[in-house]
Amino acid sequence: MDHPNTQALFRYWNDLRAGRDAPSRSEVDPRRISGCLETMFILEALENGQLRFRLAGTRLCEWLGMEARGCVAETVMARGHESEMPDLARRVLRTPGIGVMRVRALDGAGTDWPGEALLLPLRSEIGDLARVIGCVNLEAEGPRRRVAPPLRLRCLGARLTPIETDPALARKDPERRFADPLGGLDFTEASGFAAPAPVFSRSLGAQDARPRLTAIEGDASASRPRGGGRRPNLRIVKD
Numbered sequence: 001m002d003h004p005n006t007q008a009l010f011r012y013w014n015d016l017r018a019g020r021d022a023p024s025r026s027e028v029d030p031r032r033i034s035g036c037l038e039t040m041f042i043l044e045a046l047e048n049g050q051l052r053f054r055l056a057g058t059r060l061c062e063w064l065g066m067e068a069r070g071c072v073a074e075t076v077m078a079r080g081h082e083s084e085m086p087d088l089a090r091r092v093l094r095t096p097g098i099g100v101m102r103v104r105a106l107d108g109a110g111t112d113w114p115g116e117a118l119l120l121p122l123r124s125e126i127g128d129l130a131r132v133i134g135c136v137n138l139e140a141e142g143p144r145r146r147v148a149p150p151l152r153l154r155c156l157g158a159r160l161t162p163i164e165t166d167p168a169l170a171r172k173d174p175e176r177r178f179a180d181p182l183g184g185l186d187f188t189e190a191s192g193f194a195a196p197a198p199v200f201s202r203s204l205g206a207q208d209a210r211p212r213l214t215a216i217e218g219d220a221s222a223s224r225p226r227g228g229g230r231r232p233n234l235r236i237v238k239d
Helices: 004-017 030-039 058-064 084-094 167-172 174-178
Strands: 040-045 051-056 097-106 112-123 129-138 152-162 212-215 234-237
Touching: 004 030, 004 112, 004 129, 030 040, 030 058, 030 129, 040 084, 051 084, 058 129, 084 097, 084 112, 084 129, 084 152, 097 129
Parallel strands: none
Antiparallel strands: 040 051, 040 129, 097 112, 097 152, 112 129, 212 234
């Protein structure tokens, strides 16, 4: 791991797991890794064995020339290398381990970009190893030298390092492994992530608990006839 943002994500993930094999997705606070968000992603393991992007950083999407959210992992790889990232992601979850991939990418202007990809396991909201948090970082990419999309990645080599766990820490705080899924912060609240997602609050204050008005049908300015007939235009919806 050579790029500063790759190293920063690894250090944060390693501190967060606290001796366990992986932290929970709901424990990740994007505010603490704000400098890494633009090139980060989260993959979801599907029942059919595919890996799908749940979230992708805005700069990563710009490099690819597409919105990566909802795409399978193969779509970010160059022809002949399609299986490299999903295969490494499956091994990261199965082992579990830390996956590092050396990449080289050719962009739309024919420029060759060396770089690296990092893949780290996460536990889902129900506690299974079914998420991968990672990033792609390119050398020499910055304000004065920009990628010309679309860009696709070629794998030059990959390494998987098994994760060392500390059973004493896991026994000390077993509940942290299955953190409250409603306690997680939404990545889209932090600048850098492109994917919209529902936001859940840790608690509801008095103002948040107030009922909301939701339009159902008809003209909101029309008056409601007395004695029934037409359905009301608005109804109260309480959380």
